[in-house]
Amino acid sequence: MVKSAPSPIASRKPSKVEGIKENSNFLREPVGTEILEDTTHFTENAVQLLKYHGSYQQDNRDNRTKGQEKDYQFMLRTKNPGGLVPPQLYLALDKIADEYGNHTLRATTRQGFQLHGILKKNLKASIATIVKNLGSTLGACGDINRNVMAPPAPFKNRPEYQYAWEYAQNIADLLSAQTGAYYEIWLDGEKAISAEEDPEVKAARQRNGNGTIIHDNEEPIYGTYYMPRKFKICVTVPGDNSVDLYSQDLTLVVMTNKKKQLEGFNIFAGGGLGRTHGKEETFARLADPIGYVTKDDVYDIVKAIVATQRDYGDRTDRRHARLKYLINDWGVDKFRTQVEEYFGKPVEPFKPLPEFKFHDFLGWNEQGDGKLFLGISIDNGRIKDEGSFQLKTALREIVEQFNLPIRLTSNHNVIFYDIEPDSKQAIQDILSRYGVGDDPSKIEPLVRYAMACPALPTCGLAITESERAIPGILERIRALLDKLALQKEHFVVRMTGCPNGCARPYLAELAFVGSAPESYQLWLGGSPNQTRLAQPYTEKLHHNDLESFLEPIFVYFKKSRKSKESFGDFCDRVGFDAIREFSATYEPQAANGANKSRHRVNLKEEVYGKLKEVAESQGKPMTQLVTEALEVYFQNLS
Numbered sequence: 001m002v003k004s005a006p007s008p009i010a011s012r013k014p015s016k017v018e019g020i021k022e023n024s025n026f027l028r029e030p031v032g033t034e035i036l037e038d039t040t041h042f043t044e045n046a047v048q049l050l051k052y053h054g055s056y057q058q059d060n061r062d063n064r065t066k067g068q069e070k071d072y073q074f075m076l077r078t079k080n081p082g083g084l085v086p087p088q089l090y091l092a093l094d095k096i097a098d099e100y101g102n103h104t105l106r107a108t109t110r111q112g113f114q115l116h117g118i119l120k121k122n123l124k125a126s127i128a129t130i131v132k133n134l135g136s137t138l139g140a141c142g143d144i145n146r147n148v149m150a151p152p153a154p155f156k157n158r159p160e161y162q163y164a165w166e167y168a169q170n171i172a173d174l175l176s177a178q179t180g181a182y183y184e185i186w187l188d189g190e191k192a193i194s195a196e197e198d199p200e201v202k203a204a205r206q207r208n209g210n211g212t213i214i215h216d217n218e219e220p221i222y223g224t225y226y227m228p229r230k231f232k233i234c235v236t237v238p239g240d241n242s243v244d245l246y247s248q249d250l251t252l253v254v255m256t257n258k259k260k261q262l263e264g265f266n267i268f269a270g271g272g273l274g275r276t277h278g279k280e281e282t283f284a285r286l287a288d289p290i291g292y293v294t295k296d297d298v299y300d301i302v303k304a305i306v307a308t309q310r311d312y313g314d315r316t317d318r319r320h321a322r323l324k325y326l327i328n329d330w331g332v333d334k335f336r337t338q339v340e341e342y343f344g345k346p347v348e349p350f351k352p353l354p355e356f357k358f359h360d361f362l363g364w365n366e367q368g369d370g371k372l373f374l375g376i377s378i379d380n381g382r383i384k385d386e387g388s389f390q391l392k393t394a395l396r397e398i399v400e401q402f403n404l405p406i407r408l409t410s411n412h413n414v415i416f417y418d419i420e421p422d423s424k425q426a427i428q429d430i431l432s433r434y435g436v437g438d439d440p441s442k443i444e445p446l447v448r449y450a451m452a453c454p455a456l457p458t459c460g461l462a463i464t465e466s467e468r469a470i471p472g473i474l475e476r477i478r479a480l481l482d483k484l485a486l487q488k489e490h491f492v493v494r495m496t497g498c499p500n501g502c503a504r505p506y507l508a509e510l511a512f513v514g515s516a517p518e519s520y521q522l523w524l525g526g527s528p529n530q531t532r533l534a535q536p537y538t539e540k541l542h543h544n545d546l547e548s549f550l551e552p553i554f555v556y557f558k559k560s561r562k563s564k565e566s567f568g569d570f571c572d573r574v575g576f577d578a579i580r581e582f583s584a585t586y587e588p589q590a591a592n593g594a595n596k597s598r599h600r601v602n603l604k605e606e607v608y609g610k611l612k613e614v615a616e617s618q619g620k621p622m623t624q625l626v627t628e629a630l631e632v633y634f635q636n637l638s
Contacts, residue, residue: 012316020048021143021225026179026218027052035185040120041072052144052226053182054079054137055123058116062457074123075458076115077140078130081172082150082165082235083111083408083415085135087399090406092133094396096126105392107381107412109451109503110147110232112140116458127186138182143227145175145306149234149243152407153361154417157368159260160237167252167265167298168235173201174299175233175306177226178219204299211311212303212342221303221310228313229321231306232272235265241356243410244504244530246286247271249323250305252298255351264294266351269305269335270327273501276319277515284506284533285324288332290339291347304342308335358492358529360411360448362440364424372424373417376436377443380452380467381412390434397430411451445490446474451504455497455514462497464514470495473512473546480547484554484589491567492528495520506534509568515540522549524579525571534568537576552586553579 023029030046031053042050047057054077059070078085078093085093093113097105102117118126127137140147150168155161183191205220206213214223233250234243245251251268271287293301305323314320327335340346362375378391385392398404398416402423407415419427431438440448453459455466474493481489494508505511505523507530512520519540526534541549553571556579561570571579614625 014315015318017048017143017318018225018315020045024049025181026224027177027181028179028184032181032185035120035124038121040069042120049142052139052142052177053185054127054140056141056460058458058460060117060457061460061462072120073116073458074118074120076118076123076126076130076137077108078113079136079138079140079147079172080112080408081148082168083152083406083410084165084169085113085406085408086133087403087405089130089133089135090399091396092129092135094392094399096129097392100126103384103392105383106454107378107383107408107414109381109410109412109453111149111152111408111410112147113408114454116454124186131183131187139175139177141230143229143231144177144222145172145227145231145233148172148175149232149236149248149410151236151240151242151359152409152415153240153242153359153365154367154373154407154415156371158237159262160254160256163254163256163262164235164237167254170198170201171233171235171252171299171302173197174205174302175221175231177222178205180218201299204303207300209300209303209307210342210344212300212307221306223310225315227306227310228315229318231309231323233302239354239356240359241529241531242359242361244507245271245356246531247273247504247507248287249309250302251287252302253353255292262295264292264348265298265301266292266353267301267305267347270324270332272322272324273504273506274322275499275501275506277499277521279319282319284501285328286533288327289350290332290336291349292351293347297343301339301343301347304339307342308338312338356529356531360409360413360440361415362413362443362448363438367417370421371417372419372421373415374419374427374438375409375413375415375440376431376438377440377448378413379447380450380470382467383414388435391436394431394434394436397434398427401430402427411449444474444478446478446493447471449490450474450493450495452495453497453502459497461500462514464497464517464519466495466497466503466512466514469543470512473543476546477510477550480550481554484551484558486554486558489567492526492530504530507532508534509566509571512541518543524553524568524576526568527572528566528568532568532572535576537579548588551588552583555586555589556582 027049031049034042034046042057056075058075059072063071093105097103097115100118100122101115106114108114130137148168148171150164151161153161183189213220217223232248234245234248235252236243236245237254248271253266255264255266257263267290268287269290271285273284275282275284309323309326313326336347362377365373367373383392404416405418428438452466452470455462491509493510494503494505495512496503496505497514499513505513508526511523511534513523515521519542521539522537522541523534524537526532557567557570
């Protein structure tokens with residue numbers, strides 16, 4: 001159950017981070033001073049501000065040794081509106097990964113790239129190289145608008161997709177941090193060479209819509225304190241949920257007329273997935289329909305929504321600071337009313353939309369102008385060379401030889417586009433030479449639609465494994481499905497090492513959310529198209545118990561599903577009580593289909609934990625200890 005809001009914000013003390021922002025001189029200090037110091041890491045205050053510049057301070061947790069300094073290193077995240085990565089930028093990132101990083105690139109679930117393993121002494125050179133090669137890391141992290149997402153498919157004969165790209169870029173420009181700190185610190189004040197900003201965007205940034213602008217401030221939209229927390233936006237087209245639109249703070253849906261001319265945008269707001277274990281006041285939430293605006297008003301409505309969150313979002317409790325909590329506490333009607341005050345007029349009614357469906361755009365496709373695009377599946381977004389699988393080398397060679405632009409997808413895959421048809425065979429030859437497939441039908445479906453966050457060893461928030469664990473987990477799920485004669489079944493599986501939800505697990509059909517070392521919360525019931533929230537089914541599932549726990553659920557699905565019903569839809573329809581009731585009386589099947597003479601018994605978490613602890617200390621199986629204890633208990637009864 002969702003708890004009510006904390007006490008009114010006005011009477012509460014701002015969080016420590018708000019003070020750090022206030023004293024930073026618009027993100028300059030202490031980062032500007034500490035980057036010049038010959039140390040391996042930044043102080044806590046600088047770490048908070050470093051995020052706005054696109055970097056997280058981390059340490060390799062595999063290398064932690066008691067009594068020794070942490071193995072400090074930095075993650076850099078790029079900001080690529082609509083997932084666009086020009087060929088020049090891709091080659092620069094590939095080179096940085098080898099010279100300064102851990103020799104891998106990681107495509108993110110927000111259509112950017114992450115570089116891991118960079119040392120402090122190489123941070124400035126890395127950021128400068130990115131900027132000089134048509135990229136940026138500014139605002140990729142921190143309490144600010146993050147990367148603006150858009151469907152990655154380069155359909156040149158479908159204008160709505162081109163509008164989505166255009167407005168994703170323009171809104172990213174509109175909400176970009178205006179502080180000079182970024183170029184002062186990382187490029188010694190040298191302004192980057194970049195595309196000319198749309199004049200309408202520049203005018204909209206300064207246009208005061210009933211309090212949306214903070215005058216005489218280096219940051220006219222954000223002000224001294226920026227946003228209460230991160231702010232996530234996407235622009236999509238009707239029916240296309242390749243961007244997980246319901247998970248965003250703000251979603252704009254391109255609306256065109258019968259001639260495919262842009263007329264305006266439907267607006268969703270209030271989505272977000274981050275939460276904290278054991279704190280019911282934190283929760284995942286789907287975005288709500290808010291209304292519709294014409295194309296001429298789109299920048300003003302974006303500013304009005306940002307200003308509402310800026311001025312009324314919780315700056316005391318950072319766990320309660322996202323827009324989703326403001327809308328949840330106020331309700332959609334009150335939120336809309338406040339937005340309309342900043343907007344200066346009523347928002348028009350929401351326009352009808354078709355059902356949203358997920359697309360991954362993998363394989364070879366026509367882009368509508370005689371050219372082709374190719375979507376390449378990247379397991380967990382990790383671009384690397386490993387043995388005979390030389391993905392990193394293959395992608396670099398394709399970019400070098402054909403100078404192709406890239407669009408990153410929200411499922412951390414890569415799309416090459418503007419491919420001449422007569423180049424197709426040469427590209428296929430390169431991929432084949434390096435062990436990389438281009439046919440999505442040959443990808444294990446569980447793998448194709450799965451996502452995992454990096455987690456250990458680099459993420460400081462990770463409770464347990466994710467990226468390194470999910471390949472084995474998926475193999476075990478596939479083996480279990482095969483054993484149960486469900487060979488053709490697959491579903492959306494997502495895994496995170498903590499509850500913050502970076503791989504968007506709460507929209508999956510089956511999700512593992514790290515809750516303890518080697519253990520996960522299990523979430524069930526999301527939809528295949530990521531349009532419905534999953535729900536927590538069990539609080540702590542040790543990975544060793546995966547098969548015994550999932551088997552009765554899959555068997556119940558097999559026996560009781562409707563025709564062509566997906567696993568997530570089934571779990572949502574029958575409900576968890578029915579699943580638990582079936583599981584409690586289920587007798588597991590042997591590999592040959594015969595029933596084993598075993599029964600499931602559920603234990604309280606604290607009892608299970610104690611049992612495991614004693615079993616490990618005595619070197620005995622838990623089943624043996626339980627059997628011995630019950631035999632004594634029954635003897636005492638008689």
